[in-house]
Amino acid sequence: MKQLKAEFLFLCTLVSCNGQYSALNPAGSSAKIIADMFWWLFGIAILIWILFVVLEFYTVLVRPGPHKLNRTRFLVIGGGALFPVIVISISIYFSLSPLPVLVKAAPEGSLTVKVSGAQWWWRVKYPLGKEQEVELANEIWLPVNEPVQFFLSSEDVIHSFWIPSLAGKIDMIPGRTTKLSFTPTKTGHYRGACAEYCGTSHALMHLDVKVVERKVFNEWLEKQKQPAARAATPRSQTGEKAFVTSGCISCHTVRGLSTMGQVGPDLTHIGSRHRIGAGILKNNTASLHRWIRETGIIKPEVKMPAFDMLPVDEQKAISEWMEGLK
Ligand code: HEC
Ligand SMILES: [Cu+2]
Structure with a gap:
C-alpha cells in the first residue's frame, strides 16, 4: 500500500x-x-x-x-x-x-x-x-x-x-x-x-x-543585459580558465568572456537561473558539477559531451565559477 x-x-x-x-x-x-x-x-x-x-x-x-x-x-x-x-x-x-x-x-x-x-x-x-x-x-x-x-x-x-x-x-x-x-x-x-x-x-x-x-522585471532584465563579471579570486580564475581551455566556449557564450559558442545555452548569468539542464536539476554547485560529469546519464543523447575526463578539481572549479555568474 x-x-x-x-x-x-x-x-x-x-x-x-x-x-x-x-x-x-x-x-x-x-x-x-x-x-x-x-x-x-x-x-x-x-x-x-x-x-x-x-x-x-x-x-x-x-x-x-x-x-x-x-x-x-x-x-x-x-x-x-x-x-x-x-x-x-x-x-x-x-x-x-x-x-x-x-x-x-x-x-x-x-x-x-x-x-x-x-x-x-x-x-x-x-x-x-x-x-x-x-x-x-x-x-x-x-x-x-x-x-x-x-x-x-x-x-x-x-x-x-x-x-x-x-x-x-x-x-x-x-x-x-x-x-x-x-x-x-x-x-x-x-x-x-x-x-x-x-x-x-x-x-x-x-x-x-x-x-x-x-x-x-526591469531590475532582472537590467542584470541580464550586463556581461558576466570577470573572475576575481584565484579559485574562480581557475574555473574560468578551465572553461576556456576545455572547449566549453566553442558551444557556450559567456558575454564578457567569449561570444563564439552558439550551439548551447548562453551561460552569461547561469548562476542566476532556478534550474539547469532545461529545468531538470536545481541550480547549485553540486548539480552543475554532476551535469559536467554525467551529462548523458542525466539527459540521454544530450548534445553536450560529458567532461568526466577533466581532473575532478577542475570540474569543481568550473562549477563554482558558473554558480558565481549571477
Ligand atoms: C558540443 C557543444 C557543447 C560543449 C563542448 C559543451 N556544452 Fe554545455 N551544453 C550544450 C548543449 C547543447 C546544452 C543543452 C543541453 C540540454 O539541456 O538539452 C548544454 C547545457 C549546458 C549547461 C546547462 C545550461 C542551462 O541553462 O540549463 C551547462 C551549465 C553547461 N552546458 C556547461 C558546460 C561546460 C562547463 C562545458 C565545458 C566543460 C560545456 N558545457 C561544454 C553544448 C555543449
Ligand atoms: Cu519535446
Whole structure:
C-alpha cells in the first residue's frame, strides 16, 4: 500500500497534478479562457452522465419490460439523434468561440520574447530595440498584467511550447515563426514543458517562468543585459580558465568572456537561473558539477559531451565559477 502511494505521488509529479504546471490553476488571460472552457464541458458531461444513470435505473429497476411504441420512438429519435445534435452543437460553440481571442496578437509596442526550441532546451531572447537583444535559456521572466508577444521557432525538429498555467500550447516549427500572446494575471513561479515528442530526452525539456511586478522585471532584465563579471579570486580564475581551455566556449557564450559558442545555452548569468539542464536539476554547485560529469546519464543523447575526463578539481572549479555568474 505504502509502495502504491509512493508510486501514485511519483506519477503525480510526472503528470503534474502539481500547481506549477496546472492548466486548472490559471494565471494568464488565455489559460483562464481554456480552464473555463474545460469546466463548462466537464459540467455538461457530468449532467449527461447523471441523466443516463437515472434512465438506466428507471428501465432496469422501476419499469422493466416492454414500453409503448410511440414512447420508445421518441426515445430513439429524441435521445439518439436530437439530443446529441443539440448538446454537441452547444459544446462546439463553447470550444470554438474563444479561438479569436486566443490567437489575437498583443497590442503594438508590447513586450516581445523570442523563444526557439532545440533538442532539448529553450533559447530565450528579449529584443531591446535596434538589433540589440539579450539572450538566456530555459527561463522566462514576465511583468504581471502586461500583454506579451512570443515569437516561437525551432532549431531542429518540431517542439511545442506550453506553459499550462499561462496559456495554451503551440507548435514550434523549423523554418517558420509561430506566435502566441497573452497577459499574465498573477505573480508567481510557473513551469512549462515541451508538449510535442521531439526525441529521446523530450520529457526532460522544461522551462521556468517567473511572473513579477514591472519594477522587479526591469531590475532582472537590467542584470541580464550586463556581461558576466570577470573572475576575481584565484579559485574562480581557475574555473574560468578551465572553461576556456576545455572547449566549453566553442558551444557556450559567456558575454564578457567569449561570444563564439552558439550551439548551447548562453551561460552569461547561469548562476542566476532556478534550474539547469532545461529545468531538470536545481541550480547549485553540486548539480552543475554532476551535469559536467554525467551529462548523458542525466539527459540521454544530450548534445553536450560529458567532461568526466577533466581532473575532478577542475570540474569543481568550473562549477563554482558558473554558480558565481549571477
Ligand atoms: C558540443 C557543444 C557543447 C560543449 C563542448 C559543451 N556544452 Fe554545455 N551544453 C550544450 C548543449 C547543447 C546544452 C543543452 C543541453 C540540454 O539541456 O538539452 C548544454 C547545457 C549546458 C549547461 C546547462 C545550461 C542551462 O541553462 O540549463 C551547462 C551549465 C553547461 N552546458 C556547461 C558546460 C561546460 C562547463 C562545458 C565545458 C566543460 C560545456 N558545457 C561544454 C553544448 C555543449
Ligand atoms: Cu519535446
